[in-house]
Amino acid sequence: MELNTQRKRTSKRRRDILDASLRCFMKHGIEAATIEQIREASGASSGSIYHHFGSKQAIAVALYLDGMEELAIVLRNAMQEQDDLRQGIRNVIAAYLLWVSENRDWALYLLRVATADLSRDEASTIDEINRRSREDLARWLRPFVDRGEIEQLPDELYASLIYGAATHFARHWLVGRLTLDVDFVVETLAHAVWCSISKPAPPDRSATNKSRNGKSKGLKSAANPLRSGKGASK
Amino acid sequence: MELNTQRKRTSKRRRDILDASLRCFMKHGIEAATIEQIREASGASSGSIYHHFGSKQAIAVALYLDGMEELAIVLRNAMQEQDDLRQGIRNVIAAYLLWVSENRDWALYLLRVATADLSRDEASTIDEINRRSREDLARWLRPFVDRGEIEQLPDELYASLIYGAATHFARHWLVGRLTLDVDFVVETLAHAVWCSISKPAPPDRSATNKSRNGKSKGLKSAANPLRSGKGASK
């Protein structure tokens, strides 16, 4: 674990370049930011920058991986609650939105790059991160599924159901289109998410009628709704 | 409405450039695609391209606006259902995912540019579109809110609750990370969304106990969850 001065210097330079890059990317736009700007902001020479990263795109990817890693840790920590899942889900959503609100630049950057076009290599690294994150979630939820507290669904969908609304909100909020109180949003989204994945009641026959018994019907009836939806023109 | 040959030629050229640009953007990446490639793919000269659009960025924005406009129409059409909101919401989600699956390139492009960094002007045009889209939704939902069928919420949140999960799913699906059957996803998401915004039962006291009565409690209790959430470290 001994870091000699070489390595210390190196990793500091790397970090300086990354930090400067994030600032430049957010200030001028990822595409518009120039190596010259990053060079100036970081104090490194262009040669040094290229030595460490190889291309501007590679800097962007490294930055993305850094951020995703950090966010994944935040979320993983929020998944500790083992008793009350409802509370746990609220914690996760709260943690996410809190992180977003405290790291606006960083969060916005992640949302921007998330769908950017990347090389095979880069994409597969990112896939890996996403896969792990999905697994974190699935592992956490499994006991609750087994106990019948929440619906059994493909792992892929849990992420969409749990993070979808929060992400959507964050995206618009960060761009300044929305102005709601974050605390309120947390509670509202947490409540909504909980309703959307929790199972009706225990083995209590005679469940409520209107809003909760539709599961199997909803899932099977109206065959091929994709073809019959009204807006399906084109 | 008479189009002289001049205008016909002009608008065809414009469209050719836009179409070619979308192809190039998706093939090489928005950033990586060059004017030269667009020139070749569209058959227009670089001079012509700049005459019509002024910059590569401007092409990207025009393309985005085009796509958003089309998608907005698809969604608006799906919001016709006036009787059964549950069905209506399913239609909307189905229409969205159907459109996405039938216009993958286009859909992916919209997701990519949605958060891209833009100039003041461009951003405000896009804000406008988003605002209108939010209004479409709010207007459609209002009667149902009045009748007490769904929760009363700030307009801003309806979009996140209704589109959030579908968008999240689409994002990952389009990048090829997920492989679920779209029909199944539509039903699942529609069901989840419905549960998350529909109101318990009518004025029927003695509602189910566990999963539906927590609204007010969920919203008020556990003050300031943002500060107390476990994952809130850093």
Add this chain to the structure above:
DNA sequence: CATGTTCTAGAATATTATTCTAGTCAAGCC
């Protein structure tokens, strides 16, 4: 201290967005 490796600076190069110049073409007017 000799030697190889990693890192850095800054100039040289290559790529690409953008601008400029000189036209072409259609449409209206005499």
Add this chain to the structure above:
DNA sequence: GGCTTGACTAGAATAATATTCTAGAACATG
């Protein structure tokens, strides 16, 4: 028909900027 005007186009010229190259400094190690 000729003439004029304005929109459009082609392709060369320019400028901005990513990337590569070369020489050397800083450091670790034997």
